[in-house]
Amino acid sequence: MTAVWFAALALLLAGPVPAALARARWTWQVPRAALVLWQSVALAAVLATLGAGLASLTLLFTEQPGFPFLARHGLLQTTLNGLTSFLVAVVTVRFWAVALLVGVRTRRRRNRHREMVDLLHRRESTGEVDRAVLGESGVRVLAGPGRAAYCVPGVRGNRVVLSDGVLQELTAQEVRAVLAHERAHLRARHDLVLEGFTALHAAFPRLVSSRSALDTVRLLVEMLADDAARRRAGSLPLARALVQLASAPGGDGEMAVGADAATRVRRLAQRPAGECGAGDRALPRRGLAVTVYAVAAVVLLAPTAAIALPWLLTSWDFLTR
Numbered sequence: 001m002t003a004v005w006f007a008a009l010a011l012l013l014a015g016p017v018p019a020a021l022a023r024a025r026w027t028w029q030v031p032r033a034a035l036v037l038w039q040s041v042a043l044a045a046v047l048a049t050l051g052a053g054l055a056s057l058t059l060l061f062t063e064q065p066g067f068p069f070l071a072r073h074g075l076l077q078t079t080l081n082g083l084t085s086f087l088v089a090v091v092t093v094r095f096w097a098v099a100l101l102v103g104v105r106t107r108r109r110r111n112r113h114r115e116m117v118d119l120l121h122r123r124e125s126t127g128e129v130d131r132a133v134l135g136e137s138g139v140r141v142l143a144g145p146g147r148a149a150y151c152v153p154g155v156r157g158n159r160v161v162l163s164d165g166v167l168q169e170l171t172a173q174e175v176r177a178v179l180a181h182e183r184a185h186l187r188a189r190h191d192l193v194l195e196g197f198t199a200l201h202a203a204f205p206r207l208v209s210s211r212s213a214l215d216t217v218r219l220l221v222e223m224l225a226d227d228a229a230r231r232r233a234g235s236l237p238l239a240r241a242l243v244q245l246a247s248a249p250g251g252d253g254e255m256a257v258g259a260d261a262a263t264r265v266r267r268l269a270q271r272p273a274g275e276c277g278a279g280d281r282a283l284p285r286r287g288l289a290v291t292v293y294a295v296a297a298v299v300l301l302a303p304t305a306a307i308a309l310p311w312l313l314t315s316w317d318f319l320t321r
Contacts, residue, residue, distance in 0.1 A: 006052035007087055009303055013045035014204045022212030028267055029285055031223040033292035035193070038217055040296035042200050044303065046095070053088035095203035102198055106191075110154050117142065117152065117161050133167060133175060141167065149245055151182040158186045166245070174241040177233035181241075184228035190221040219260050226264055239268045 018041060021027075027034035117140040133139055140161045142148070147165040151158065160182045167175065185191070197214045230238045246261035 003052045003055035003085070003088075006048050006055055007083075010045050010048035010052060010091070011204075013041050013048060013299075014200075017041055018213035018216075022216045026288065027216075027220065027292075028223060028263075030289040030292055031220045031227070033289040033296070035217065035220045035224065037292050037296040037299070038197075038213065038220070039193070040300040042197060042213065044300050045200065045204075047300075048303070049088055049091050053085070053092065091203050095199055098202040099195070099199040102195055102202075106195065107154070110152055111156070113152050114154060114156065114159055117159055122164070132172070133162065133179075136179070139179070147245055149178045149182065149241075151185050153186050153189065153191045160186075170241055170244060171237070173233060173237040174244070177229050177238040177241050178245070180229035180232040181225045181238065184225040185221070187228075188221075188224065190225070193221060194218060219263070222260065222264060223267065226268060230268060235268045239265045242268070 018038075021038070021041070027037075120142050121140040122143050133141060138158050138160055140159050142161060142163050144163055145165050146163050147169065148161065148163040149166050151160050160179060162175070162178070166178065170178065194214075194217065197217050201211060201214045226238060226242075242261055242265055
């Protein structure tokens with residue numbers, strides 16, 4: 001029954017657990033720790049899936065398949081083992097196929113996008129803010145009345161793309177906040193985090209997977225970039241810029257997040273940048289972060305170890321007979 005328990009754990013970590021965790025609002029106070037917890041849940045789901053596959057293979061190699069197996073374990077366990085093997089095969093193939101497909105398509109799209117913004121980049125300055133932005137490395141300014149601000153990550157070079165509308169309508173402080181936000185995405189490689197969750201969401205069947213994981217992780221990475229930006233430029237300029245750009249279309253790592261913009265603005269108003277380590281609220285927030293990190297370690301290690309260790313001991317006894 002080890003394979004069945006592994007499969008049950010994988011399904012639990014792919015559906016009900018993310019759905020419940022997505023409803024929590026305390027994660028907004030410690031987005032970095034919450035993101036680690038989300039990654040632990042996702043990795044534990046992958047490990048449990050692989051464990052179910054290995055446990056199924058162990059039965060096939062240690063016992064005779066077909067009627068001898070059915071006679072020894074009964075119809076229920078034989079059926080569950082067969083369904084588990086089928087689920088593991090589907091999830092494993094879909095995960096690696098989607099991961100490869102998403103990676104290839106995303107990098108091709110980013111390469112084309114990078115070439116396009118380099119080609120359309122406006123190099124003539126029309127003002128003090130414009131001149132300062134054009135002088136920064138990796139920044140591209142596109143002509144047009146629209147308001148767009150986003151980043152294009154990549155191995156060949158990162159780009160932060162701004163439109164003329166942003167430079168004309170935002171103040172110098174707000175533009176600095178926008179640049180700090182997008183560069184925070186690039187430094188932390190949030191695009192890779194989102195790619196992993198995209199592949200994991202697509203790997204599990206829709207009936208058992210939860211889209212809340214992908215949506216919540218997207219919001220958390222935006223909050224992390226917000227925290228980095230307000231430490232450099234302040235909360236008020238960032239909030240003003242976010243309001244201005246809330247309805248603007250963008251690319252990878254764009255500031256606009258639709259309905260989540262109001263949530264992020266309210267969060268920026270709660271705690272000034274640079275004060276997370278001072279005041280009476282610092283210790284509860286720090287304690288919450290430590291607790292979340294501990295829970296992430298337990299989620300990753302405890303359930304898998306509780307099932308894996310007995311299976312490993314049984315397999316070792318069989319091999320050393």
